[in-house]
Amino acid sequence: MATTLMGFDRIGPAASSALMNTTRGTKQLFSLALAVLASSVLLGDIVETKNGARLIGKVQKMDGTTILLSTDYAGDIKVKQSDVTNVTTDSPMNVRLSSGTVLQGTLSNAGEGTLVITGADGTLNTRVEKVAATWAPGAIDPEVAALQRSWAYEVAIDITGKSGNKDQLGTSLSARATLKTKQDTLQFYTAYDRQVADGNKSADQFKAGVDYQNNFSGRRSWYVRDEGGFDRVKDINLYNIAAAGLGYDFIKAPKHTLTGRAGFSYRYEGYKDPTTEDVNSAGLDLGLNHTYETEKWSLINRISLVPTFEDFANYRLLHESFFEIPMADPDWKLRLGVANDFNSRPAPGLSKLDTTYFARLVLNWK
Numbered sequence: 001m002a003t004t005l006m007g008f009d010r011i012g013p014a015a016s017s018a019l020m021n022t023t024r025g026t027k028q029l030f031s032l033a034l035a036v037l038a039s040s041v042l043l044g045d046i047v048e049t050k051n052g053a054r055l056i057g058k059v060q061k062m063d064g065t066t067i068l069l070s071t072d073y074a075g076d077i078k079v080k081q082s083d084v085t086n087v088t089t090d091s092p093m094n095v096r097l098s099s100g101t102v103l104q105g106t107l108s109n110a111g112e113g114t115l116v117i118t119g120a121d122g123t124l125n126t127r128v129e130k131v132a133a134t135w136a137p138g139a140i141d142p143e144v145a146a147l148q149r150s151w152a153y154e155v156a157i158d159i160t161g162k163s164g165n166k167d168q169l170g171t172s173l174s175a176r177a178t179l180k181t182k183q184d185t186l187q188f189y190t191a192y193d194r195q196v197a198d199g200n201k202s203a204d205q206f207k208a209g210v211d212y213q214n215n216f217s218g219r220r221s222w223y224v225r226d227e228g229g230f231d232r233v234k235d236i237n238l239y240n241i242a243a244a245g246l247g248y249d250f251i252k253a254p255k256h257t258l259t260g261r262a263g264f265s266y267r268y269e270g271y272k273d274p275t276t277e278d279v280n281s282a283g284l285d286l287g288l289n290h291t292y293e294t295e296k297w298s299l300i301n302r303i304s305l306v307p308t309f310e311d312f313a314n315y316r317l318l319h320e321s322f323f324e325i326p327m328a329d330p331d332w333k334l335r336l337g338v339a340n341d342f343n344s345r346p347a348p349g350l351s352k353l354d355t356t357y358f359a360r361l362v363l364n365w366k
Helices: 002-011 013-043 142-147
Strands: 045-049 054-062 066-071 075-080 084-088 093-097 102-109 115-119 122-126 131-135 150-162 168-180 184-197 200-217 220-231 236-253 256-271 279-293 298-307 315-326 332-343 353-365
Touching (some): 102 122, 220 256
């Protein structure tokens, strides 16, 4: 420090003062440059909306309907793409336009609602509403990924018991494996239910089945299915329902579907009691499948009606409705619902309708 002061003394007071002022100015400019650079780094991606909002974060994806923006101040934010005028990104991404054109680059605002994609192959001017999808460099195009087959699995269990004035034990197990794409869905499923109260069985039934649906044209589909099993409380040694037909999506949205089915079936029910006439007949197959999903819960409804051609008054109606609520670990869910099994021609002495209320833990994985 002393040497420095001596150096200033040698060049004179006026020159020393000028040099010190210049040094201070350089430091201030350098600090300002660092502040600008830091603010630009911290600024991140920008999403501007029609109502003048300016959201800052990291654009995770655009899918033609929604823009997903990750922020430090509000977590993940979903913005309707139709409400957005411009998007600016710091990092390049793959962009597919509604015309099918794919370009990798950063997004910037050129004013008046014009979106500029700048990449190694040049620039392209477009608009936000023309963007059909975005994905990270090196990742798979969501449209291609949607066509790839991937298995999803679930296992559900509930066990209930009671002792004291009444002894009761109930066990229900079910499993489902689903292979799904945008084009088709293949499902294998099985379930077993056993309920015992004071040594008397009130339920002892098993089922296993397969269901395949092919969405061949827009909302239209065709399907084949087969389900078999037994119900010892209802005196059914073996039953089987094989069916095929056409389906139509009355509602077809990413999180909301309602599909109706109509086709032909072959129904068999073999009873243990030889005095009860077996069911062995072709018939109709009518069904309705409904799914509605939100971020916090899902609602599933399934209805199937199978009347025989020999006697339309001889039919079996199956119904299941349940809410599914994610738990702290998203792989685990709580399922609350009701199931009805109605047989219009049961064995003598048995009720036509069985209703089951259930609360089950469900494990999902892929």
